Amino acid sequence: MAATLSTLEVSDLPAGLGAARPVELPATRYQQGGRTQFHVAVPVAEMTRLLVNTPDPNKPLDGNRRVDPLRARKFGEYLLKNNDWVSPAVIVRVPAHEVEFEVKAPFPDGTAWGVLRIRLDLLTEIVLLDGQHRTLGIFLALEMINERISRHRQTIAGLRDQGADPAAIAEQEARLNSDQWVRRRLSEEHISIDVAEVGPDEAKQMFGDINNNAKGVNPDFTTVLDQRDVVNRIALQLIQSHVLFQDRVELGQSSRMSAGNQNLVGAKGVADIVRSVLVGSGRVGARVEDKISTSMAASVTKAEQFLDVLVGAFDDLVDVIDGRIEPRELREKTMLGSVTMLRVFAIVYHDLVNAKPGQRVFSRAEVEDFFRKLTPALRRIPVDDHDNLWMDTKAFLPGSSAPQARQGTIKSLAEAMVDWARTGLPSPDVHGGPEDGTDR
Numbered sequence: 001m002a003a004t005l006s007t008l009e010v011s012d013l014p015a016g017l018g019a020a021r022p023v024e025l026p027a028t029r030y031q032q033g034g035r036t037q038f039h040v041a042v043p044v045a046e047m048t049r050l051l052v053n054t055p056d057p058n059k060p061l062d063g064n065r066r067v068d069p070l071r072a073r074k075f076g077e078y079l080l081k082n083n084d085w086v087s088p089a090v091i092v093r094v095p096a097h098e099v100e101f102e103v104k105a106p107f108p109d110g111t112a113w114g115v116l117r118i119r120l121d122l123l124t125e126i127v128l129l130d131g132q133h134r135t136l137g138i139f140l141a142l143e144m145i146n147e148r149i150s151r152h153r154q155t156i157a158g159l160r161d162q163g164a165d166p167a168a169i170a171e172q173e174a175r176l177n178s179d180q181w182v183r184r185r186l187s188e189e190h191i192s193i194d195v196a197e198v199g200p201d202e203a204k205q206m207f208g209d210i211n212n213n214a215k216g217v218n219p220d221f222t223t224v225l226d227q228r229d230v231v232n233r234i235a236l237q238l239i240q241s242h243v244l245f246q247d248r249v250e251l252g253q254s255s256r257m258s259a260g261n262q263n264l265v266g267a268k269g270v271a272d273i274v275r276s277v278l279v280g281s282g283r284v285g286a287r288v289e290d291k292i293s294t295s296m297a298a299s300v301t302k303a304e305q306f307l308d309v310l311v312g313a314f315d316d317l318v319d320v321i322d323g324r325i326e327p328r329e330l331r332e333k334t335m336l337g338s339v340t341m342l343r344v345f346a347i348v349y350h351d352l353v354n355a356k357p358g359q360r361v362f363s364r365a366e367v368e369d370f371f372r373k374l375t376p377a378l379r380r381i382p383v384d385d386h387d388n389l390w391m392d393t394k395a396f397l398p399g400s401s402a403p404q405a406r407q408g409t410i411k412s413l414a415e416a417m418v419d420w421a422r423t424g425l426p427s428p429d430v431h432g433g434p435e436d437g438t439d440r
Contacts, residue, residue: 020120021120022100022117022118022119022120023049023050023117023118023120023123024115024116024117025040025042025115025116025118026040026041026113026114026115026116027039027040027101027113027114027115027116027195028040028111028112028113029101029103029111029112029113029114029116030110030111031110032196033206035196035197035198035202036096036196036197037194037195037196037197038099038101038116038194038195039089039192039193039194039195040116040192040193040194040195041190041191041192041193042190042191042193043186043187043188043189043190044079044138044141044186044187044189044190044191045142045183045186045187046187047135047138047139047191048138048139048142050118050123050126050193051090051092051126051128051135052123052124052126053124053126053127053128054135054136054139055067055072055128055132055133055135055136055139057069057072057136065132067132067133067136068133069136071133071137072132072133072134072136072137072140073137073140074137075133075134075136075137075138075141076136076137076138076139076140076141076144077141077144077286078137079137079138079141079186080141080144080145080182081286082228083185087134087191088131088192089131089191089192089193089194090128090130090131090134090135090191090192090193090194091128091129091130091131091193091194091196091206091210092126092127092128092129092193092194092195092196093126093127093129093195093196093197093198093199093202093203093206094118094122094125094126094195094196094197095122095125095197095199096197096198096199097197098119098122098125098197099116099117099118099119099122099195099197100116100117100118101114101115101116101117102114102115102117116195126195127203129196129203129206129207130206130207130210134191138191141186142183142186145179145182145183145186146183148179149176149179149180149183152172152173152175152176152179153176155172156169156172156173156176159172218252218253218256219252219266219268220250220251220252220256220257220266220267220268220269221251221252221253221267222252222268223235223236223252223266223267223268223270223271224236224251224252224267229271229289230284230289230292230293230296230299231271231274231275231278231284231289231292232271233296234271234274234292234296234299234300234303235267235270235271235273235274236267237300238270238274238300238303238304238307239251239267239270242304242307243311243321244264244307244310244311244317244320244321245264245265245270245307248263248264248265248320248327249263249264249265249266249267249270250263250265250266250267251266251267252266252267252268257269257339259328259331260328261327261328262326262327262328263327264320264327264330264337265339265342266339269339269342269343272339272343273303273306273339273342273343273346274303274346276343276346276347276350277302277303277306277346277349277350278292278299278302278303278350279350280347280350280351280354280414281347281407281410281411281414305364306345306346306349306350308364309349309364309367309368309371310342310345310371312368313368313369313371313372313375314334314336314371314372314375314378315375316330316333316334316336316375317330317336331401333379333381334375334378334379334381335378335379335381335401335402335403336378337401337402338401338402338403340402340403340404340405340410341378341402341403343410344403344410344413344414344417345371345417347410347411347414348367348414348417348418348421349367351414351415351418352366352367352370352418352421353367359422360422362421367421370420370421373425374417377389377390381400381401381402382398382399382400382401383396383397383398383399383400383401384398384399385398388426389425389426392416392426393412393413393416394409394412395409395410395412395413395416
C-alpha cells in the first residue's frame with residue numbers, strides 16, 4: 001500500500017528534501033595578501049562536481065596561459081598509474097562575499113575551522129586561477145578510467161555470449177576489478193583546493209605573482225629526482241658507473257648545464273642519450289617503458305656498449321677521461337662537446353645495430369670505425385656556410401658549433417649519417433672532408 005502524508009513520519013525525512021542544496025565542505029578560513037581565502041580538500045573524483053568549468057585548450061582563461069592538452073593528459077595518466085601520487089593545491093577564485101562560511105572553531109591567529117557553503121548557481125562562477133593542467137588531467141583521468149571499465153564490461157559480456165574459455169573471462173574480470181579499484185581510489189583520496197574571494201583583475205595579478213616568484217626545477221635535477229622513469233633510472237646508473245660520465249655530469253642542484261660548465265653533460269642529457277640508444281628517434285610510451293623495465297639489466301648493457309663505442313672511436317673523449325683536456329676545452333675543439341650531437345650518435349648507433357628488415361646489421365666494431373672517420377669533420381667548428389657535409393643536412397646554422405636541437409632536425413641528421421655509414425661519406429668538400437667510409 002502506497003504511503004500517504006497521513007501515514008508518513010515527516011520527521012524521518014532528511015532536511016531540505018526537494019530543494020537545491022548548496023555544496024558544503026569542511027574548510028579553514030585564513031587571510032593572505034589582504035584576501036580572504038578558504039582551504040578545502042575534496043575527493044579527486046569530486047573535482048568534476050565542484051569545478052564545472054572544464055579547462056579548454058581552445059579557450060584560454062582571461063589572464064591565464066593556454067592549456068597544453070598533452071601535459072594535462074600526462075598528469076591524468078600519472079594519477080591513474082601511481083598509487084603514491086602527489087599534487088600541490090589547485091587555486092580557484094569566487095566572487096567576494098558570495099560564499100557562506102559557518103565558523104565552528106575560531107583561533108587566536110585569525111584562522112577558523114568551519115563549513116564552507118557554495119550555492120549551486122555559483123558553481124559556474126568558480127574559475128581556475130592556478131592548476132589548469134592538473135585539473136584537466138583529473139577530468140581526463142576520470143574519463144579514461146570510466147572508458148576502460150566500460151570496455152571491460154562489454155568484452156566480458158561478449159565473451160560470455162560466445163561461451164568463451166572461463167580463463168579468458170577471468171582474465172578480463174581481473175582487469176575490470178583492477179580498474180574499478182583505481183576508480184575507488186580516486187573517490188577516496190583527496191586533493192587540496194584554495195578558494196580566493198577575488199575579482200578578475202586581482203586574479204590576474206595573483207597568477208602573475210605566482211609565476212614570477214616560482215622557481216622552476218632544473219631539468220637535470222628533475223632527472224635525478226624522478227626515478228619512476230625507467231630511462232632516468234638507467235641514466236643515474238650510468239652517471240655513477242661509466243668512465244665517461246663519472247664526476248663529469250651536472251646534476252642540476254647548484255647550477256645549470258651551459259657552455260661554460262665544467263661538466264661534460266647534464267643529467268637530462270644522459271637520459272636523452274639513453275633514450276636514443278634504446279628507441280632511436282622514437283618515444284618511450286607506456287608499453288615500451290614496461291618492456292625496458294622488465295629487462296633493465298639488458299637495457300643498461302645496451303647503453304654501456306654505445307658509450308664504449310664512443311670512447312673507442314674518439315680520442316678526444318679519451319683525452320677528457322684521462323684529464324688531458326677539460327669538457328669546456330672539448331666544446332671549443334669538437335662537436336663531441338655537444339649533447340645534441342651525442343644524441344644524434346646514439347640514434348645512428350641504434351639504427352645501425354638494429355637494422356630494418358632487408359638491411360645489414362652493423363657490428364659495434366663497424367659502427368666504431370664509421371664514427372672514427374667523422375673525427376676531422378667534427379672538429380670543423382664553427383661550421384661555415386661552405387661546409388657542404390654539414391650544411392647539406394639542414395641541421396646547422398652558419399657559425400654554429402653544434403646541430404640545432406629540434407627533434408625533427410636531430411632525426412633528419414641521424415638519418416643522413418646512417419646513410420653515410422651504409423653508402424659512404426659524400427665527396428670531400430672545400431675543407432677536404434673526412435676519408436671515405438663506404439659500407440663494404
